[in-house]
Amino acid sequence: MAFLLRLLVWALAFYAAWKWLRGLFQRWIQADPRFRVRSTQRDQPPLSGHMHKDPVCGMYVADESAISQKHLGTLYYFCSSECREKFISQGR
Numbered sequence: 015m016a017f018l019l020r021l022l023v024w025a026l027a028f029y030a031a032w033k034w035l036r037g038l039f040q041r042w043i044q045a046d047p048r049f050r051v052r053s054t055q056r057d058q059p060p061l062s063g064h065m066h067k068d069p070v071c072g073m074y075v076a077d078e079s080a081i082s083q084k085h086l087g088t089l090y091y092f093c094s095s096e097c098r099e100k101f102i103s104q105g106r
């Protein structure tokens with residue numbers, strides 16, 4: 015029984031340490047300018063209208079900033095003309 019109790023205490027200690035380290039890591043990421051750009055982009059409220067997923071790079075683009083292209087009867091939205099060209103050249 016004493017063994018189980020000690021195991022439980024260790025598990026709790028590890029859990030607390032893990033949570034603390036994760037909090038520290040997240041704060042470090044937010045402070046790092048390399049990650050800040052991405053996180054502010056993500057935190058931005060979506061622009062008015064719909065968000066569409068770029069099938070090439072997987073990025074979400076708003077109606078007004080998206081480049082749309084009708085392909086095989088379906089309308090696709092792209093973040094940039096590069097992605098659109100890539101999509102067309104792949105012939106999907």
Ligand SMILES: [Zn+2]
Binds near residue numbers: 071072073092093094
């Ligand atoms: Zn894209």
